[in-house]
Amino acid sequence: MASTTDSGNEARGYSYGELMVAAAAREVADHELVFVGMRLPMLAFLVARRTHATSAVGLFENGLIRETPSTELLYTMADPPNLLHATQCGQMSDVMGLLQQGRVDLGFLGAAEVDRFGNLNTTWGYRHKEMQRLPGSGGACDIACLARRTVVLLAHERGRLCERVGYITSPGYGIGNGWRRSQGLPQNSGPSAIITTLGVLRFGSDGEAYLASVHPGISVEEVLANTGWTLRVADELTETPAPTDAELDVMRAIDPNHFWTR
């Protein structure tokens, strides 16, 4: 995390983790099929269901489909509370098939690195001049290839938002507009937002990310200084809306000790 994220939580009344959850929740439209994932996206799906997207449906890679989010904190998607009263406990290929059919509107992804065209790396890191083997794709590559929209969440650090990822685990817009089609990836797919600890980035029609909003208390200069390429800034840059009391109530009810939203 950037140093700015660790201070000022009390003054603001929420953590940047909570702000990211709220921002992610607002990416979910009602009635959408959402590939949820764990950690912050799991909370974001819960917040979305309890506030504005009361008919969104959650899909999990282990084959699970849920319309009523678990009311207990989950450490993994296969925790027993996530299976109780699920819509369906199916197979991985069932939910991945829905994804490949183009039925899944939105998928959330985490990443060790993201680059200016939204390509993600979760396979090989490069820290302190040494290659570090990371866990790998999981379902991220599948979601990045096949979901209509993907939203990436990660801490905003210069080394993590880089000009070019060293390994494309999960493709974004490659080297720019037209690249996804040239690779054979489905039309109407690709990254739509990167939600970080400092702001929200979106993508131009050329496939390059730009700064769309900064979080309250964060300056544009701070975002640019912590981004590994010359980040374009929207003409109408906004401030990311703070989480509402309703949104905070939902996430704190399930995660009172801030296990995922520190």
Place this chain on the structure above:
Amino acid sequence: MTAAAPSSKLMTMREAIAQHVPSGSMVLMGAQMEQMIPFAAGHEIIRQSRRDLTLVGPISDILFDQLIGAGCASRVMAAWIGNVSAGVAYCFRRAVEQGIPRRLETVDYSNFTMAMALHAAALGVPFLPTYSTLGSDLLKKNGNLREFSSPVSEEKLVAVRALRPDVAIIHVQRADADGNAHIWGSLGVAVDGIRAARKTIVVAEEIVAPNVIASDPNRTLVPGFLVAAVVHEPGGAHPSPVQGYYGRDHACFSQYHEQTRRLEGFEDWLTHWVVQLADRAAYRKQLGSARLQGLAVKNHAFSAPADFGY
């Protein structure tokens, strides 16, 4: 002979691993993702000093990390190797980055392409097509993923080569002595994995009478004729959860993460929790009844019975 012969499949974990998981095997584990991971089987593989295994599974939580750290594996074919609730897997990192305790080949899949590799084998075809991994470096690096032009449309696709493990080790809630087994909860790639593998070891929380399994054939996801060995091992998936039997021991995963950050820490862990223990009964005893009781089902939630009558 008038009495029925005892099932030759019902055996101890020690016997099952000794007979069915020789060194050099390709072994599918963790087919149900974060649930029902066959930790007891993995620990017995370590005790029997198996070498040069190819580990296959979409994700494995920390079981693959333990087998890699113990030196049992020379190759891993998976989508994700880590610690789901805590982060990276340190033994996996040491093996890939430094060859400790031995060199490890990684063949990187995505979850879907791993599922398709097993599905292709389950269907008996050499490959299945997908759009997934197009444009990724997984496609460039994994020789079992090959781009091709669709013969029926103007499209690029990826052929996912069928993957046929020598043995699948599947943890289940209940099985009969022939290996017919009920699984419920998180299925992942279990159904395809059992058919993809040349044979299956079933590890069951409970051994029940055949009529219990036969009463609900839709829940019978393992047909016994595909099963080579049946092991009765209560708690055999700990610290992963088994729906209806016990929850996930989250603390165990975070403790493992902290302790295995350094090689010496992992070696201590391995001695304490695997090598010095004779079997799973000794593991349960060392865990203690209070800890197991704390993970036990607090509120039962039985499904409504299905009427198979006519």
